[in-house]
Structure formats: C-alpha cells, structure tokens
Amino acid sequence: MxxxxxxxxxxxxxxxxxxxxxxxxxxxxxxxxxxxxxxxxxxxxxxxxxxxxxxxxxxxxxxxxxxxxIVPFINYHWVNAKRDILLKVPYGGTATSGWxxxxxxxxxxxxxxxxxxxxxxxxxxxxxxxxxxxxxxxxxxxxxxxxxxxxxxxxxxxxxxxxxxxxxxxxxxxxxxxxxxxxxxxxxxEDLGFEADFLVLDIRPNDPQHLYHLPEGYQVCDPARPTTVVSRLGTEHIRFEFMLLPGEKKEDMLNTEKIQELLKEWILPEEGTIIRKVVYRFNxxxxxxxxxxxxxxxxxxxxxxxxxxxxxxxxxxxxxxxxxxxxxxxxxxxxxxxxxxxxxxxxxxxxxxxxxxxxxxxKIICIPDEKEAEKRDQAFFSGSLPPFPEMPILTNGILHKNQNGDILSPTGELSLQDFVSYQGETGRFDDIIGQGWTIISTKADPRNVLTNNQIFLLEQIGAKIVHISNEDNKDTVYDLNGKYAEYFNERGLEAVIVRPDFYNFAGVPTMEELPGIVDDLLSQLHLKLSETLIG
Incomplete structure (x- = not known):
C-alpha cells in the first residue's frame, strides 16, 4: 500500500x-x-x-x-530487610473484564x-x-x-x-x-517529582521454576538495597531490579562481580543466563x-x-x-x-x-535510610498506612452526569464481560456480540423503549443493542454463568451503556430512563447532522 x-x-x-x-x-x-x-x-x-x-x-x-x-499475576508481597511480611496484595481471580x-x-x-x-x-x-x-x-x-x-x-x-x-x-x-x-x-x-536509578537484570534460569517458591511479585523493602523480584517473567524468565544507592555509578553496577554479588541470594551464575542488564532511570x-x-x-x-x-x-x-x-x-x-x-x-x-x-x-519502597525504613515497617505492622490503592475510574469526558454534575456508579467504571451464548456460539461477550458502543439490558430488549431515530443514530455509530437473559433461546443472549444478572441486580440496574473502550457511559435503574440517557450520549458525541450519517 x-x-x-x-x-x-x-x-x-x-x-x-x-x-x-x-x-x-x-x-x-x-x-x-x-x-x-x-x-x-x-x-x-x-x-x-x-x-x-x-x-x-x-x-x-x-x-x-x-x-x-503469559502467567497469571496471583500474589504481590512486600517484605522488609528481615523478610517479614509488610503487605500482601492478592491479585488473583477473574476480574470485571472477564480475564x-x-x-x-x-x-x-x-x-x-x-x-x-x-x-x-x-x-x-x-x-x-x-x-x-x-x-x-x-x-x-x-x-x-x-x-x-x-x-x-x-x-x-x-x-x-x-x-x-x-x-x-x-x-x-x-x-x-x-x-x-x-x-x-x-x-x-511536567516533572511529577520522582526519580530513581535501578539496575535491571533479566535472566533465563536453567530451571524455569527456580523462584517458584516466591510469589510472582516480591518487593524487598530493605534500606540496604531496595529490590524487586519478578519470579515469573512469562514462562521462562525472571527479573531483578536493584536500586542504586547514593554514590553508586552506572558503570560499577554493570560490572560482572557486582552483579554476581547482588544475585547470590537468588541465583548463582551457573544456574541461568543473563539476557539483559541495564541501568534505568525511573522517571x-x-x-x-x-x-x-x-x-x-x-x-x-x-x-x-x-x-x-x-x-x-x-x-x-x-x-x-x-x-x-x-x-x-x-x-x-x-x-x-x-x-x-x-x-x-x-x-x-x-x-x-x-x-x-x-x-x-x-517513596515507600525506595527508602535507603535505616531509621526511616524502621518507621515505615512499624506503620505497616500497626496498620496505620492506607491500603494498597485501587485503580482509578474515568471521571471526565463522554460520561453521563446527573443534574448536579455528579458521576454515579457504574458510570466511569470498567464494564462487565463474561461468557454468553447466542445463536449457537459460546464465548466471551465481545467475541460473540462484537465491540463498540453497546447497550445491554437484563430486563428487556432496549429497542422497546427507544425511538426509531435513536435506534437509527445508534446504528450509524455501530452500536450494539443487546437483551441478555437467563433463558437460552434464539431471541436473546444467554447469560451462561449468571454473571450479568448478578452484576445488574447488585447495582440495581436494568440497563447499561458501554463505551468502545469498555468504560460505562451510564447505568439506569429503570428502562423508562434509558431514552433520556441515550439522548445525552448522542449529544456528547459531536455527531454530524443526521443526513451526513447515512452510509
């Protein structure tokens, strides 16, 4: 081309x-x-x-x-210099996105x-x-x-x-x-104020399970050498990240003897091959x-x-x-x-x-001072530190807001994907129904409450209009594991509108409210006049 x-x-x-x-x-x-x-x-x-x-x-x-x-990231543990557990972050399990x-x-x-x-x-x-x-x-x-x-x-x-x-x-x-x-x-x-140099080592161990006794992510919060260990970098590799301490130079960290000294706790030279060694500045x-x-x-x-x-x-x-x-x-x-x-x-x-x-x-991990690290450890043990942060939601842009300009759940949150069956095919929702703007209801066919003009405009932007139910028949999408019914019931919803990037534009507690929400969506999309949408 x-x-x-x-x-x-x-x-x-x-x-x-x-x-x-x-x-x-x-x-x-x-x-x-x-x-x-x-x-x-x-x-x-x-x-x-x-x-x-x-x-x-x-x-x-x-x-x-x-x-x-690839391998599932199940556990992420933080430990101190004595290898006492500071924090366990449970990553495992199926998430909202169906993975x-x-x-x-x-x-x-x-x-x-x-x-x-x-x-x-x-x-x-x-x-x-x-x-x-x-x-x-x-x-x-x-x-x-x-x-x-x-x-x-x-x-x-x-x-x-x-x-x-x-x-x-x-x-x-x-x-x-x-x-x-x-x-x-x-x-x-804009510089947001964090900078630290780390020696990054990627290794192919002779035995891929060499570090399987460790969680997949292992953060050593040791002031003598803050270290990150990734025990499963895919199926055949592992990674180490060693923070450079004040006064240490890049060229010294890349020296073979220095690398072997840093690795001796974890893996010996004869137990694997270093495929990459580099000093990175984390900005x-x-x-x-x-x-x-x-x-x-x-x-x-x-x-x-x-x-x-x-x-x-x-x-x-x-x-x-x-x-x-x-x-x-x-x-x-x-x-x-x-x-x-x-x-x-x-x-x-x-x-x-x-x-x-x-x-x-x-800032919590990269503390090279022993006294400051001890204060951090005690804060973990006493439970005075805030919990591990949750992922942010979408808060600006093309999202439905109420009359006060507020975003209410599930707006801005990632939408649900689970397994469905439709017209003889079974799989994850996106693979069976398709992608793009999607209106989903567990109550009834959303078309029943939308005007012909709304349906036309939605079709022009490639939107899918889906009735998903717990009945396996040719007219509806079958909720194979009951996850959609559970999701909608827990949130008190009868319909949701999902954006092409999988974030919820809005959820509605009653089908009667859906036409107004669709009008709001269409008004926010900067659409051209309807005659230019044809074709």
Missing part, C-alpha cells in the same frame, strides 16, 4: 504503537507506520499488564496467541503477537528502519519526512541518503520518552498537551510512569483504545473533529492519578 495521503501516519512501533496500528487496521482506515529500528525489540522492558489490557488485546485478536506464554486480574509476560512474545495483528490488516503499512526528521502541519493534512537508516552494529543507527515524505489526515506520535513528535511541536512536560512526567490540531501523542510520548504499579505500558494502551474509536468516528464522517477534545480530557487525569499512585508506592 502506497497512498498519496493516508488517514493516519504513526511514528513509533513499540507495544503501544503496535496496538494502535492493529486497532485502526480493524476499523478499515489507511495507516502507515514508521519505526526507527529495523525490527521489533528482542528484549523485555515492561513485565506485566492487567485485565483491562487483556480485553484490549482480545479486541484485536491476540489472546489466543499469547495465553500459553485474570493481572498477567506477567516476556514482552517480545507479546510484541510478536501485536505485530502479527497489525500486519494482518492490508490497510496497515509497516515501515521499519525509518526515522522521522521533519513534521509540517497544514490546514487539512500533516506532512512528515522520514530518513532511512542502517544498523552497522547492534544499537547503532546510521542515517542514509534515502528519504521519504508522506502526508496524512492525522499523525500519531507513539515514539517513546524522547519523542520526536512531542519535541517538534515544542510540547512541554515520572506528563505532557501538558496530548493533542495539537491534527497530531496526537500516545504512550511514553505523553507520559512516563515509575514501574511500581506495573501501569506504564497499560496506560499507553488505554490511550490507543481511547483515541482509536474517536479517530474512527471522525474518519468515517460520523463525528466532528471537536470530538478529539475529549481525548486528553479523558486520559490525562486518569493517567496522572496512576503516575501519582506509582510515585507514592515508590
């Missing part, structure tokens, strides 16, 4: 960029992706992701390829599946080995110039004389912490603008999160899912470009809360 002008040109092709390309590919938009490096990165960075992200991966057809390569609450991965295996998902769409063009060097915004398109590079030795990118200039209606910067896109647009970032910042005219930032280009919540990559994939459905509506001429104003409005606060939560955890 080589078009004069693309719907979207994307700069960057890490896991967030791969997800974005796959999401846009499934909507049929023409996408050209350019990545500086000639192949996907062969070593891990992120270690975990949660049930919400697994549902996003489900939406692009990746889960069957990765389920055997395990969390997973641990070997990132290259996930990226392989994401890459295949993106490339499976003929409308997605992947260009590896091209670095962006110029970006010009015009009134109705963006022009980007890329330069081809060569890799004469690992990790070294050398420019050639070959360039290529492309045009697109929109450009997405998924180009990481040192984002060319963000820097070119002169977008400032915390967020871009002031995520959207400038026809250009968007996603992932690390927009925000950096310390790893203590395991939410850095997750936040980037949430960006992609949020932006993808909005680009789809605008590119299909269903909505005005003003819809894009909701992108940062929705994602910024949610992401910033997660960054702050990670910072707060980091």
């Amino acid at each position: 080589n078009k004069e002008i693309y719907d979207v040109v994307q700069i960057g092709y890490g896991p967030v960029g791969q997800t974005m390309a796959a999401l846009l590919g499934k909507t049929g938009q023409s996408v050209a992706v350019f990545e500086r490096w000639p192949s996907t990165f062969s070593l891990p960075r992120a270690a975990s992701f949660d049930h919400e992200i697994m549902r996003v991966l489900q939406s692009i057809g990746c889960t069957d390829k990765i389920e055997e390569k 395990e609450n969390g997973y641990l991965m070997f990132q290259p295996e996930i990226e392989k599946a994401l890459d295949e998902a993106a490339r499976s769409n003929s409308n997605v063009e992947i260009n590896l080995g091209w670095q962006a060097e110029e970006l010009k915004e015009h009134e109705d398109y963006v022009e980007v110039t890329f330069r081809k590079g060569e890799i004469p030795e690992p990790g070294k990118w050398v420019p050639t004389n070959e360039t290529r200039t492309v045009r697109a209606l929109y450009v997405i910067g998924a180009d990481g912490a040192n984002s060319f896109t963000r820097n070119k647009l002169e977008i400032k970032t 915390s910042n967020i871009a002031e603008k995520w959207h400038n005219n026809r250009v968007f930032l996603i992932g690390d280009a927009a925000h950096l999160t310390p790893p203590f919540m395991g939410q850095g990559m997750c936040s980037g994939i949430r960006d992609a899912k949020n932006l993808a459905w909005k680009l789809d509506l605008v590119l299909r001429n269903k909505a005005e470009e003003s819809l894009f104003d909701t992108y940062q409005a929705e994602r910024y606060d949610h992401c910033k809360k997660l960054i702050q939560m990670a910072i707060d955890l980091g």
